[in-house]
Amino acid sequence: MVQLKQELMLYGLDTRGRKPELVRRLKEYLEDNEQEEASFGDLEDNLTPLLIDEEETETVTEDQCKREENDIPMVSKKVAFRSVSSMTKQQRIMMRAEKFGMISSEEHKKAARAARFGVNSAEDERRKSMEDFNRIKKRKERFGVVLPPLYILDGLEERKKRELSALDYCKL
Structure with missing residues (x-):
């Protein structure tokens, strides 16, 4: 059908309609313009199956549909279930x-x-504590208090020890 429409477009003919109409339109055009016999013969060979397909179509009645539906065998698949309780x-x-x-x-x-x-995992806590140290260091530099990084680390450990001792005191 696509080839037929392309052929019609090639000759500038209308591409709308059913197959038999398109084939008839193309044949009439080719006969009127007396194209070469070889190209017409090739085209006729290509279009012959299209015409045969149109002739072979037939109407199907409801009775035929019902008979075809009844003829289809039903295949059942066996599904294996495992007992979960066991x-x-x-x-x-x-x-x-x-x-x-x-x-x-x-x-x-x-x-x-x-x-x-x-x-948080231990690695995440270490990474966050280093970020906190850097943040504290930048803040202190911004306000004019510059401390070496070791002092910040020592201060943090001392603070942790004080907090732990305070918690131990509360537990008693």
Whole structure:
């Protein structure tokens, strides 16, 4: 159909309509203009299957449709069910991990949970404490108090010791 429309467009003919109309229009044009016999023969060979396809179409009644539907065999698939109650807890966990593509090792589970809920790990705390030190240092430089970084670190550790001792005092 696409080739037929392209051929019609090539000769400047109308491309709207059904296949038989388009084929007839193209043949009439070619006969009127007396194109070369070779090109017409090739075109006729190409268009013959299109005409045959149109002739072979037939109307299908509702009775034929119903008969065809009834002739279709029903194929049932057997589905195997595993009894979950007979499995151990570990087997259930492994089966669930396979089914949903979950992580099975405990370390990976803990890391994923920490990432999801924002639980700080030791590395995160160290990184944040260094950021805090840098922030304090910049603030002190801005206001004219310059202290060596070792003093800031020592001060932080001393402060932590004081807080721990105060907490120990509160526990007693």
